[in-house]
Amino acid sequence: MVKDKVVREIDDLPGIGEATAEKLRNAGIDSLDKIAVYAPHDLADLIGISPEAAKKAIAAAQEATTINYSTGNEVDSFRRELGKISTSSKNLDELIGGGIETKAITEIYGKFASGKTQIGFQLSVNAQLPKEQGGIEGNVLFIDTEGTFRPERIESMATSKGMDPEKALENIMVVRATTTDQQILTVERADKLIVEKNIKLIIVDSVTALFRAEFIGRGALGERQQKLNSHIHKLQLLADKYNAAIYITNQVMDNPGILFGDPTTPIGGNVIAHAATTRLYIRKSKEDKRIVRLVDSPDMPDGECIIRVTPGGITD
Structure with missing residues (x-):
């Protein structure tokens, strides 16, 4: 069984190749965090992929994105x-x-x-x-x-x-x-x-x-x-x-x-x-x-x- 690719950069997202990743960067979307909050249809229109492919890329970006929490004392x-x-x-x-x-x-x-x-x-x-x-x-x-x-x-x-x-x-x-x-x-x-x-x-x-x-x-x-x-x-x-x-x-x-x-x-x-x-x-x-x-x-x-x-x- 082939293991899922580890997502670290936008190039690692499913359905996102080098050319598509370059389109994203040129549009100012240069991190997984930015893709994670995008609407599927907007992302699809921006880079010319299907809404379903955009949903998969956004879901993968959300899964790879972490939120760090701090206690009040730490702050x-x-x-x-x-x-x-x-x-x-x-x-x-x-x-x-x-x-x-x-x-x-x-x-x-x-x-x-x-x-x-x-x-x-x-x-x-x-x-x-x-x-x-x-x-x-x-x-x-x-x-x-x-x-x-x-x-x-x-x-x-x-x-x-x-x-x-x-x-x-x-x-x-x-x-x-x-x-x-x-x-x-x-x-x-x-x-x-x-x-x-x-x-x-x-x-x-x-x-x-x-x-x-x-x-x-x-x-x-x-x-x-x-x-x-x-x-x-x-x-x-x-x-x-x-x-x-x-x-x-x-x-x-x-x-x-x-x-x-x-x-x-x-x-x-x-x-x-x-x-x-x-x-x-x-x-x-x-x-x-x-x-x-x-x-x-x-x-x-x-x-x-x-x-x-x-x-x-x-x-x-």
Whole structure:
């Protein structure tokens, strides 16, 4: 009797040959998990096989797919091992539970020149510090979509921390993305860079600017949100896989439907709202002061704090 073939890759599925497997990969279906949740008729139409053959392939994928369970205590132990990057503001660190967390996406939104990028610069410096000084001893991938990266700000912030400014700049890999395709591709191909350069912090400044510019009008909204959702999902996968922190800045608009209170609304809708682990809203105050509000967090209560954006960096 011939034993059933062990299913480890999509090529091992019954009725799926090399050519069909290539079709699946080109369509973005590159794992057994993705096939396991597909509807038979949709899979059949996609790769040109019969619904019955699709059912067999899906059943085999489901059988080969495992779900790992953890106890609450195991999750607690896992969370204690997460890294946190200090923002250099004790008030802000306390507001968000100790700093920007690894294996999570932290989003900050606010109007132009509110301080979103400045916090990103500070995190780029602080991520390189030893853990006892509020860092995670890693390097940085900075995806600049608006042309806002300024080496001189990194140098001044690094100097105020007693770091070698040239070394601090050398440890930040900057990608100037001018299209959504470049932005998406940078994240899709980031695995090799993360391993080679010990990347522990990924910054996207801003995550929505190019999407907002390229996908104009209601007719393009569906495609924009779909691409944005996939992009954010990939960032979370990188965070989980490499124990990295993700910091994204977001643009805003004034919502005319809000008659009372602050009409400032972040771009990206529910796609970003649901994907971000922690959401912050920053706005200008007097002089160099900024007010940061914690909008959403799974483990910290809503609140506000005041920070300052100084020549030497972020302070209380």
